[in-house]
Structure formats: structure tokens, C-alpha cells
Amino acid sequence: MKDLDYVKIGLKAGLEIHQQLNTTSKLFCSSPTELKDTKDATYEFYRYLRPSKSELGEIDRAAMEEGIGTRRFTYKAYASTGLVENDDEPPMEINLEALKIALQIALLLQMQPFEQIHTMRKLVIDGSNTSGFQRTALLAVDGQVSLRGGSVRIDTLSVEEEAAQIVDKDVYSLDRLGIPLVEIGSAPDLKTPKMVKELALTIGTILRACRVKRGLGTIRQDINISIVGGARVEIKGVQALDLIEDIVRFEVSRQLNLLKIRDELRSRGAHVEGPIEVTSIFTRTESKILKKKRVWGVLLLGFADLVGKEIQPGRRLGSEFADRAKKRGVAGIFHTDELPRYGISNKEKEALLQLLEAKKGDAAVIIADESAEMSVEAISAVIERANKAIDGVPEETRRALDDGCSEYLRPLPGAARMYPETDVTPIALPIEIIERVKRHLPEKLEDKTQRYKLDFLLNDELAHQIARSENNQLFEEVMNLWCEKDSGITKDEKKDAATLVVRTLEGVIAELKREDVPVDRLKREHILGVFRLVRDKTISKEGVPKVLRLLAEYDTKTADEAAIELGFIMLSESELNTIVEEIVQSQLDLIKAKGVGAIGPLMGVVMKQVRGKADGKLVNEVLRAKVLSVL
Amino acid sequence: MSKIEDIQHGDHVKVVKDGEEFFGVLMPNATTDVIIKLKSGYNVGFAPEGLHVTLVKKRGPVTAVRPSRSIRPELPRLSIISTGGTIASKIDYRTGAVTSQFDAEDIIDAIPSLAEIANIEGVMLYNILSENMQPKLWSELALCVYNQVRAGAYGVLVTHGTDTLGYSAAALSFMLQVPVPVMLVGSQRSADRPSSDNVVNATCAAVAATSDLAGVFTVMHEDASDDTCLVHLGTRTKKLHTSRRDAFRSVNADPVARVKFQERSLQFLSDQIGRGGCELSVHPKIEPKCALIKFFPGANHDIMNFYLTQGYKGLVIEGTGLGHVMSEWVPHVKEITEVIPVVMTSQCVYGAVCDRVYDTGRDLLKAGIIEGGDMLSETALVKLMWVLGQTSDREEIRKLMRTNIAGEITVDESRTWETFEELP
Secondary structure: OOOOOHHHHOOEEEEEEEEEEOOOEOOOOOOEOOOOOHHHOOEEEEEOOOOOOOOOOOOOHHHHHHOOOOOOEEEEEOOOOOOOOOOOOOOOOOOHHHHHHHHHHHHHOOOEEOOEEOEEEEEOOOOOOOOOEEEEEEEEEEEEEEEOOEEEEEEEEEEEEOOOEEEEOOEEEOOOOOOEEEEEEEOOOEOOHHHHHHHHHHHHHHHHOOOEOOOOOOEEEEEEEEOOOOOOEEEEEEOOHHHHHHHHHHHHHHHHHHHHHHHHHHHOOOEEEEEEEOHHHHOOOOOOOOOOOEEEEEEEEOOOOOOOOEEEOOEEHHHHHHHHHHHOOOOOOEEHHHOOEOOEOHHHHHHHHHHOOOOOOOEEEEEEEOOHHHHHHHHHHHHHHHHHHHHOOOOEEEEEOOOOOEEEEEOOOOHHHEEEOOOOOOEEOOHHHHHHHHHOOOOOHHHHHHHHHHHHOOOHHHHHHHHOOOOHHHHHHHHHHHHHOOOOOOHHHHHHHHHHHHHHHHHHHHHHHHOOOOHHHOOHHHHHHHHHHHHOOOOOHHHHHHHHHHHHHOOOOOHHHHHHHOOOOOOOHHHHHHHHHHHHHHOHHHHHHHHHHHHHHHHHHHHHHHEOOEOHHHHHHHHHHHHHHHO | OOOHHHOOOOOEEEEEEOOEEEEEEEEOOOOOOEEEEOOOOOEEEEOOOOEEEEEEEOOOOOOOOOOOOOOOOOOOEEEEEEOOOHHHEEEOOOOOOEEEOOOHHHHHHHOOOHHHHOEEEEEEOOOOOHHHOOHHHHHHHHHHHHHHHHOOOOEEEEEOOOOOHHHHHHHHHHHEEOOOEEEEEOOOOOOOOOOOOHHHHHHHHHHHHOOOEOEEEEEEEOOOOOOEEEEEEHHHEEEOOOOOOOOEEEOOOOOOEEEEOOOOEEEEOOOOOEOOOOOOEEOOOOOOOEEEEEOOOOOOOHHHHHHHHOOOOEEEEEEEOOOEOOHHHHHHHHHHHOOOOEEEEEOOOOOOOOOOOOHHHHHHHHOOOEEOOOOOHHHHHHHHHHHHHHOOOHHHHHHHHOOOOOOOOOOOHHHOHHHOOOOO
16 A cells, blocks of 8 residues: 555544553452463353443443443453452552552653552443453653654553453453553654554563563553544554554545545435334345344435445445444344345345335445344444444544454543542652652663673674563573673673573573473573583583473473483593594594595584584584594 | 632642643542542542642533433332442542442432332432441331331332441341331442442342342342342341452341342242231330440450440340350359340351350359340340330340240240140
């Protein structure tokens, strides 16, 4: 797709990042923050939720829509699940470890913390919170981040509870509920899709310098997008960074296309009629979906060919109608722009249009369901959305899809969903605490990368990689092994060691995992033990993967025991000499024939015998000396 | 701070602190701090030092619209007597904590499903948390229920805080003889949250209050799920957990019935008197000067004397195990029982008192205590207050305390002369 002139279009985008914090316990209870396998759930319980009023007596429109119908939610709980997660006990005081991490992040984003922390309830009644709300506290405001495209204001940072993980329709798992997260919200200062991605990357880098959770699902982006003449749309749940630009582009084109449709509808004097039952037309239909169901239709005057018009790759105005209808519980809709199809004949289509008294240029939508009530609700939702098409782009919350498109989720929530959390007393954030956190801000990633290049002579790529890795702390601990025994260690040795450690932590362990070695069982002591053996030249670097594999498979052993068991005790130089001497003597013919060129093939023969027990470099030196001596 | 007095809660204000400006709605609170609600809905707070608050816009008038409800002639008439509690609570800006501020109409607004079960009439009797309940309020409550039933209520719902729900249920059980069901109901999670148990509990209570039961009961969650509630006998109900929805249990008795929330159906679990099985009457008189003493190792017996000199008319001792206090107490117990009745219950919660097994028990019987059988200590206290309100005859008091009046005590009548009847 060719890039549009986003400045001319008036794109305004804001980014909202949700990042889980890596605390020991949850934000308002002492349960652990590790995720579980749903199969390990020990019990479940069932609840209903209903919208409650804000302290100003209003009901939030988004909550109201989710609250339509009575949904029975199932919650899966674990041995580690507590009464707070079950909403069967008041919350504890706020987790100060989480608050400190969040404060660190706020200060790194140059934000101003508030002097008091007021915990609020943000109404969420889709079932993802047992209480029906997410606890959240606004911690800091007014920060900024510099990007290539200009400076971006960071408006707000809140500390919040993570929601429960959805397992199935209306089924949630409680392991994730209550994990602390920060919600960082930028101002709508982003003017191109590229800037949105750049901000996400930059904030992501800052977050990874702090104690945050890593891995899939631990960070999520929401994007607010509007264009001139369009409307503010919030797209929720973007997990992959690579999708961000597509999401923005596709939303811009959706809004542009909706505006074009609006203009066309207005010029045609478009108008939406009320729902009419059209069951009689389909009594002998071939369509499996319509058979034996009550069918409702609505006439859309002046909508012909526009309902089927594509507004995002693979999505039409009709998809927007269908999204709304599905929210009311029906499977989908049919519109005349796509008929005849799906077993509905052209004759039936014509009969439908005739019954609705359609003229040329009109379209119709039909919905069928066993429940007449549900069909009528769904067709009303379509009518509402069709009317909005005449107005232009509706403000709404949408869900990001994997292909960069999005679908309707619910109306934009308003301030009415906020209610003070009366079970948590507001706390003061003393200036001394802020100052203390300020003095111990984590090293910025750029600084850390630079330090690794200087201290350990790592190349740019490896320094960059380990600085951003969650194994970063472990890497530094391992490298201390070489620093504590500083005396005889040369620069080159330190460089080799650092390179080996990074490759092991970032590559070898992942490879072992791919081979189904249970590397999760490797403990910090194991890793340190293995590298102590390398440092002391007890094992060679080629021996590292084998020792690690054994340690992972039998997690009760020490590194020393594993090395002995594998026979990886390094050969002394004289032992190595003897082995090489024997091989050289047995291959004299080859050496005579090839001269120095024999070293290559002979190296393989020697290594086969001594791999893991002698350093390759040393073997090469010894072999070269021996070969030269017999020539 | 500039002239904060001229600014009212609900006004739009500008707050300036350390050079930062914030705009929002001024929120009420109990401290000297200034709390405003930002446009995003978040509340933020500021200490008063160096703070400047200026008025931006006065608040608009507050208008509350109540939907009108229509009478459905096919449905029975149910009275809801509201006394307060978590079932009807929302935030109180005086303390910032939850308090009772709803009236009966609010409860009906909050729980529309009630209107599908019955035509509701609301009576707002009190608006208190149940820890503020008192014996004299039990009497007023009993009279209120009596009047509602006499006026034709098919059933009565009493919304009540959960802390002392069991005491009130016991008091009503003794004071009232009712041919219709009276259901005390509360909630463990405040009504201002989407997950409140008030809807399920009140709906199930309404189902039970329109059923064929008669008498005074409590209705609360059966377990952690919203699927079912249990109906407990008023005199056998105890709150056994501080916070869980299923905190209430029947002690030393089976629950009366199970109500399925979604199905709105009731299933009996034990035999009960049916609707219309007795005449309506009320006996609200009560002697509030009674006390419940918990015995513990090394406890000083002076506590009994203290109550006696303070003019108390009866005591319940919650003893250990089968109903014991240390031997040292026995002569002092005897001194007390010569003046006022002393009832023995057990702190074991489950099981009956039996003072014939060990020496201490036999000595206590000789000292004149009245065994409380398998009565809950709280029920025994309420019963003693009520009995003392009915009679001052020592033998009559003893006899009534040992007689099953409202299902509160298991009595085998073939083992006592007190219910002696001539053989035919």
C-alpha cells in the first residue's frame, strides 16, 4: 500500500501501553504472579455481574452494553488462588514493590508523580474481573519521550490490576488476575504510523530496563486513532510490535472509506427503515442458516453497493453491521449486496426487496435466529450502525485482529466507569521515597550496552542483545567470575569468555529447549558452576552444552559432578601431547603427501578424540607444532 | 488555599500545586486534603500546603429520575423492610468508607428482578450498619413485620447488615409467630460493585418469601458461586466467615431449603411448618440487660459480679467443651444463680452442652446453671433477653430456656419431667 500523506489527512494517534510488572505478589493480595496451566485448576465457581452506578450516579455506556443479557461466568481457580481474587475478601493495601517499579518507570519517562495515591475501581463487566472492576491508581502525569519525528507527551501513568485470562467464551482463569501492571498513556501527538511504532519501541526499551515481566502477553498496546472529519477510535489488544503500523494504516483507510460512504449516502439521500419480519419469504429456502427460523429484515434506502464496499482488507461496511449484530448474540447477517449466495436464491432476494418495497439503489439486511427477541435486538443494532454510516465514523472501542484489521468491541468508555475503591485507603507518596527511587534509577539500555562493549569487549551486536535480555543480571554475575580472579586474565580471555557467556545464555539454552531438554530446571547455581569450570579450564567451551543438558535432565547434580560424569575433565598439556603424537605418527604418509595442508584433516581426527576435554585453540597449536616437527 | 469555603463539592475547579495545574470536579472527603475528579474519572488528592483552588464553574442542579412501577395483579405482595447494611450501601463521603445510604426504593431499583417475583412495598425502618443494632430495635422491627403481615403481606423481606444478622433473626424468631415467611437477607459484598451478592441473595430471599414456608429465616449464598442460596432457620444461623459470600451456615441443624437463583425455584431440605400453620402474634417485650461472657483459661470470675452489681438480669456463659468453667468459678456461679439466671453454652459452636459427664459440669449443675443444650451462644443470649421480657418467675424462666420455642434447641421431651403429661 502506498503511504498516504498523513499530515494532510490529519492523523492524530496516541499510544497506551500495558506492561506487567515482575513482582513477587499481586497488586492487592499475596498470591504469586506466575501463570498456571488451566489443566491444573483445582476448583471453579460461577458468577453474574451487572453494571453499577458511578459515585455521580451515572452508568457507563460501555459497561451498560456489556451488561445487556445475563452472562454466567465461570472462574478457574488454583491452589495458589486467594479470596481476594475470588472477590470473597477485601483487598490488601497496595503492593509497594509494584509502586516502586512504577515510580521508576514514571521517572524514566520524566513524569511528575502525585503526592497521594487514590485507588479507583474502573468498571469492567465483561467477566474478566471477578469484582466487576479493575483497581487502578493514577501515579504520575506530564512526562515526555523524544522521538526522531519530534517530542511526544506522556500524559498518564497508572498502576493497575491485570485482568483474568479468557479461556473460553465466558470462562476465565484467575492466575493472571491481579498481577500488577503499568498503563502508560501518550498524548495524541503521533502523526504517522511509523511514529506510533517508534514510540512503542522506545517505551518498550525503557520498560525492559526495569523489573517487568517478559514474554508473550506481558505487554499490550492500545492505539487511539482519529483523522480530520473522522472520530476517535480506540483499538485494543495489539500484541505484536510489527502489527502496529498496519493497524494505524488500516484504521486510517477505514475512516477515509467510511467518510466516502457517508458522502455518497448523503448525496443519495439515504435513509434507514424499521425492522420487518420477512420469515414468509424463506419458508422453503435452501439456506441452512435461514431454514425453520424467524427472519427479520431492514430496508436501507440508498445503500445499494455500499454495504458490500470494502473499507479494510477483507472487511466491508457489512462487516461493521455484522460486528454489532454478533454482540447481540446472533451468528451473523446477510445483506443484499452479497446475494444471491449462501443458499439464498436470487428469487428470494428479489422477493425480499419487493416485500420491503425497495427501489433501485436500496439494500436490505436480514438476520435469522431461533430467538425472535435476539433477532430483533440484533437488527436494531444494525439499524443503529447503518444510521451512523450516514453520520460518518462512529466513536468506538475496537479489537485488533491478527491481520492488522479490527472489529467492533464496545462504545468508548467514559469517566462514569470510575468509582473510588473504598476498601483501599489513599496513601501518601512521600517526597523522600521519590528521591530515593530517583537516586537508584536503572541504567539506561544505551549506557548498559556501551558499558558491556567497554568492560567485556563484546561486539556491538552481542552487547546490544545481552543488554536487552532478561538474562542480563545473570550475565553480569557470571562475568564477575572472571573479574574476581582478575590477576592472570588477559583482555582476550575476558572477551572470549563474555562472548561464550552471551552465546550460551541467549543461544545454546534456547537450542537445548528446542531439543526438549527441560532447561527451565537450570538454576542460577548451575550456570555459575558451569562457567566456573570453564574459567578454571576444567572443561572447554565445547563441553558447556553437554554439561548444561545433563544438569537440566538431572537437576539434583552440581556442575562439578556433571563434568566428572561426562569425563569432561580437561586433559593436561602433556596428555594432549601424547594423544597428538600418536595420531601424527600413525598419519605420517598423509603429512608427507600434503605437508602443512594435513593439519586441517588431522585436526578433525584429534578433536574427535579430545572434544570437550581440550581447548580447540590449544589442540591446533600442539598439532601444528607436531606436524611441523615431522616435516 | 484560596477561599475553598465558597466552593462546593461538585463544582468544577482549578487546582495549582508546585506550578502544575489540574482541572476537575471537587469531591467531598473527610480530611483537609483536596480531592478532585479528573476528566478521565480518576480521583487525585493534594495536601493543603501550598495549594491553590479556584472556581471554574458552579455545579449544575442534581435531578434524580425514578422510573414508575406498575402493579401486576397476578403477583403476590411482598414487603421489604430496609434496615441498612452492605446490601444497601455505597460510599459515604464523611469517612470515605462504605456506609448505608439506600432506602427500600433504592433496593428495588438496584434489584429489578424483585419486581418479576412480587409487587414490592418498601418500608425504610432504619439506615444503620448491623453492628449498630440494639435489642430495642429488634422489638420495633418485630412490630414492623407484624404490621406488614397484618396488612396482608404475603411474605416479608428484611434487608439487614450481615454482622448481627443472626442475632436479629433469632430475636424475630422468638418475638413473632407468623403464618408467612419472613426472610432476613444481607450481602457480603457492597451493593456498589458489579459483583455484589445482593441481587442473588435478595432474589432468592424473595423466592423464599413467596414460598410455602412460615416463620423467620435467613437467606444467603450457599457457596462461592451465584447459583444457589440456602435458607436457614433464624435461630440456627451463624456468620462463620468474615468476608466470604457463603459465610452463613446452619449450626446444629440442617438448612431449611435451597433456592436456585436462575430457576427461581425452592427445594426443601428439612421439615418445616407450612404457610398458614399458625396464628399471627407478636411478643416484642425484651430485657436488654443480659450479657454473654466468654470463659477462657485463667479468666477472672469477677466479671460475673460486675454484671450483677450493674443490675444485669441474666447471663450466658460461653464455656469450654461440653460447657465448663474452671473449678474456682463454681462457688461464685452459685452465688450469681441465686440472684439471676445463668445459662451455659459452648464455645465449640457445634454440638450440645452436657454438664453430666465431668465433675466440673455436675458441680455447675448443682450451682444452678441452666444448660443451653445445642443452642448457639448468641441465640441463647437473645432468648434469655426475650424470656426475661415475658416472665420474672425463676422456674418459668428455667423451663422456657429448656423448651424449644422457635427451633433453637433440640429437646427430647421423653427425657424431662418438665413436659410431663398424664398417661392415658
